[in-house]
Amino acid sequence: xxVEREVFVMGTTLRIGVRAPxxxxxxxxxxxxxxxxxxxxxxxxTWREDSEIARLNRAPVGRPVALPLELYRLLRDLERWSRxxxxxxxxxxxxxxxxxxxxxxxxxxxxxxxxxARSRAGMARFAFADRSHSVTKRHEDAWIDTGAFGKxxxxxxxxTALQRRGIESAFLNFGGQVLALGAGRGAEWxxxxxxxxxxxxxxxxxxxxDRSASTSSxxxxxxxxxxxxxxxxxxxxxxxxVPAWGSVTVVAEDPTLADILSTALLVLGPEAALVxxxxxxxxxxxxxxxxxxxxxxxxxHGLSPFLxxxxxxxxxx
Ligand code: AMP
Ligand code: MG
Numbered sequence: 001x002x003v004e005r006e007v008f009v010m011g012t013t014l015r016i017g018v019r020a021p022x023x024x025x026x027x028x029x030x031x032x033x034x035x036x037x038x039x040x041x042x043x044x045x046t047w048r049e050d051s052e053i054a055r056l057n058r059a060p061v062g063r064p065v066a067l068p069l070e071l072y073r074l075l076r077d078l079e080r081w082s083r084x085x086x087x088x089x090x091x092x093x094x095x096x097x098x099x100x101x102x103x104x105x106x107x108x109x110x111x112x113x114x115x116x117a118r119s120r121a122g123m124a125r126f127a128f129a130d131r132s133h134s135v136t137k138r139h140e141d142a143w144i145d146t147g148a149f150g151k152x153x154x155x156x157x158x159x160t161a162l163q164r165r166g167i168e169s170a171f172l173n174f175g176g177q178v179l180a181l182g183a184g185r186g187a188e189w190x191x192x193x194x195x196x197x198x199x200x201x202x203x204x205x206x207x208x209x210d211r212s213a214s215t216s217s218x219x220x221x222x223x224x225x226x227x228x229x230x231x232x233x234x235x236x237x238x239x240x241x242v243p244a245w246g247s248v249t250v251v252a253e254d255p256t257l258a259d260i261l262s263t264a265l266l267v268l269g270p271e272a273a274l275v276x277x278x279x280x281x282x283x284x285x286x287x288x289x290x291x292x293x294x295x296x297x298x299x300x301h302g303l304s305p306f307l308x309x310x311x312x313x314x315x316x317x
Pocket of ligand 2: 147148149214216258259260261262263
């Protein structure tokens with residue numbers, strides 16, 4: 001039977017549906033998954049003071065902070081993905097988030113302020129020690145923003161919890177990032193991809209099985225200081241908010257990777273994102289742009305198996 005539950009966590013809604021032999025087993029497995037997500041939150045939340053990442057973020061400069069091994073490994077992975085995306089993805093952007101006041105009402109920093117913030121931002125502002133799995137801050141204002149990968153990491157933890165309980169078919173929607181496990185009502189789950197500017201309208205559909213899909217766009221969240229609309233995604237290479245050019249959806253087996261890459265490829269922009277995606281066809285990449293009122297879709301080979309054909313009046317890359 002199909003069992004569904006919803007919870008509010010990490011500032012958004014997490015809905016989990018599972019196929020289970022009985023209601024009790026389904027509910028038990030979902031509770032286990034919720035527990036795993038709360039644990040991920042206790043490691044990764046930058047909105048509470050008692051998380052492990054918050055402890056690192058407020059540590060004094062020069063003092064090593066020993067982290068739980070799984071968090072240390074995750075940060076190491078993130079550092080690698082930062083390099084592999086040419087610095088487009090960089091969770092060490094905290095000082096830039098502050099400079100633009102993206103967590104408040106928004107503000108436009110002066111050139112000097114922006115240059116200073118850039119010198120305090122980036123994963124290079126953190127030193128890693130593999131033996132003690134500790135991390136040391138190199139600048140007082142440096143902090144790690146988990147917004148681009150936290151939901152993905154939590155979805156990964158939820159999936160592990162469900163599988164441990166023997167669940168083989170499940171569908172998870174965590175504030176828009178989805179994870180499909182096993183078969184849906186048919187052979188796969190069919191999921192809408194939102195219009196790049198009007199997030200409540202579906203633009204295309206993809207089908208998923210044992211995959212996660214994450215979409216990033218600047219229309220999702222923004223502030224508007226001095227009448228200028230600033231999206232929540234920054235280009236760490238310039239320190240500026242990325243222009244609202246469209247959206248990137250990434251389909252991957254690993255939900256953390258899908259989350260990381262959708263943010264990174266949005267930063268790269270449509271052309272560079274597709275150039276990056278071409279040889280990386282172990283992941284599916286869908287780039288949507290709104291041009292003269294029309295949605296133009298382009299994608300890499302990795303996405304083709306997931307496309308629902310009725311939605312393809314555009315071209316693959
Ligand atoms: P997402 O919605 O997954 O694309 O993540 C966006 C969030 O990630 C933002 O709200 C910031 O918290 C954070 N972020 C913004 N720009 C970057 C970036 N270039 N690299 C890593 N994290 C970022
Ligand atoms: Mg992301």
